[in-house]
Amino acid sequence: MFQSLFDDVKRMNKRQFLYQVLSFGMIVSSALMIWKGLMVVTGSESPIVVVLSGSMEPAFHRGDLLFLTNYKEEPVRVGEIVVFKVEGRDIPIVHRVLKLHEKGNGTVKFLTKGDNNSVDDRGLYAPGQLWLTKKDVVGRARGFLPYVGMVTIYMNEYPKFKYAVLACLGLYVLVHRE
Amino acid sequence: MHSVLTRGNAILAYTLSVLAALTFCCFVSTVFIDYRTKATMNTVKVVVKNVPDYSASREKNDLGFLTFDFKHLTHLFNWNVKQLFLYLTAEYSTPTNKLNQVVLWDKIILRGENAILDFKNMNTKYYFWDDGNGLKGNPNVTLTLSWNIIPNAGLLPSIFALGQHAFRFPTEYTTSRV
Numbered sequence A: 001m002f003q004s005l006f007d008d009v010k011r012m013n014k015r016q017f018l019y020q021v022l023s024f025g026m027i028v029s030s031a032l033m034i035w036k037g038l039m040v041v042t043g044s045e046s047p048i049v050v051v052l053s054g055s056m057e058p059a060f061h062r063g064d065l066l067f068l069t070n071y072k073e074e075p076v077r078v079g080e081i082v083v084f085k086v087e088g089r090d091i092p093i094v095h096r097v098l099k100l101h102e103k104g105n106g107t108v109k110f111l112t113k114g115d116n117n118s119v120d121d122r123g124l125y126a127p128g129q130l131w132l133t134k135k136d137v138v139g140r141a142r143g144f145l146p147y148v149g150m151v152t153i154y155m156n157e158y159p160k161f162k163y164a165v166l167a168c169l170g171l172y173v174l175v176h177r178e
Numbered sequence B: 001m002h003s004v005l006t007r008g009n010a011i012l013a014y015t016l017s018v019l020a021a022l023t024f025c026c027f028v029s030t031v032f033i034d035y036r037t038k039a040t041m042n043t044v045k046v047v048v049k050n051v052p053d054y055s056a057s058r059e060k061n062d063l064g065f066l067t068f069d070f071k072h073l074t075h076l077f078n079w080n081v082k083q084l085f086l087y088l089t090a091e092y093s094t095p096t097n098k099l100n101q102v103v104l105w106d107k108i109i110l111r112g113e114n115a116i117l118d119f120k121n122m123n124t125k126y127y128f129w130d131d132g133n134g135l136k137g138n139p140n141v142t143l144t145l146s147w148n149i150i151p152n153a154g155l156l157p158s159i160f161a162l163g164q165h166a167f168r169f170p171t172e173y174t175t176s177r178v
Helices: A002-011 A014-042 A150-157 A159-175 B004-029
Strands: A048-050 A065-069 A081-085 A092-102 A108-113 A137-145 B040-052 B060-073 B081-092 B099-110 B116-123 B141-151 B158-167
Touching: A014 A065, A065 A081, A150 A159, B040 B141, B040 B158, B060 B099
Parallel strands: none
Antiparallel strands: A048 A065, A065 A137, A081 A092, A081 A137, A092 A108, A092 B099, B040 B060, B060 B116, B081 B099, B081 B141, B141 B158
16 A cells, blocks of 8 residues: 555656645645634634643533633623633633622632632642732633543643654645545 | 545544534534523521631631522423533622622532422532622622533533522621631
């Protein structure tokens, strides 16, 4: 089977090869366009997140996908599921808002807690930080899709798997005549 | 043309597309359902103290104590509801903060569990701290029951019950051990 693939490659002239490379580039850039477009439409810097921990079970398990929005006209309210990032750390945390205090000028501070945790999140915030503010929030969870994010978790935990998948995809697109 | 690989590829692609279509149908079939019902609530004992809050900034803040009863029948389950997250919110306004929302109690009800709730004289699950000293003599604290629907796949709406209860805090702090 590989022999037939290599025969195909040898028969392609330079122009067809460049055409293949260009179609590969088109696929990559349209994926990027869709992602950036989603970022603009939802207003969130990361409109799709994968749940990484079990702190919201039994609602969300590890590997579930969440769709976020972050519209300024819809203020955060208690009981909503928000995804936030603690300053200094890159992992997004998906928890529920427990307490909220908002001033007249719009500044708001809130406290979160995971459904499966017995204490609130003050231990997770940066040292000295007692409340979360609007700028820590990546978005509010609006939609939910189970199990789909497991692929991302596998790719992050087993980097060899990620490289293998990317290599196979690249090889397939370059060699396949379509 | 009919090698194992092409057959395996075709099966995998077909399985994935059928799963995606089913998930989409699951989501679309329940997206327009109205999940609002009535709930009746009442507060039994209401006191307020002014003590230092060691979990926050160690200043003296108002701490409200109350016991409540409420009655609620939950017939909101359908094939796309994995879990209901009920929470009781107290909403009020103080001179320092225009809007305050505090979750006092929450409960997770999974599909298949008994969903009839009839509580009498329940203690709150979380401490009712205020950000400041705005609870003493507060004339209008509103209790609302809300629920967050966690679907098998789809939107995550948060719905308020049709029925609220407003109460007031006493104008003096208690010194009794409560």
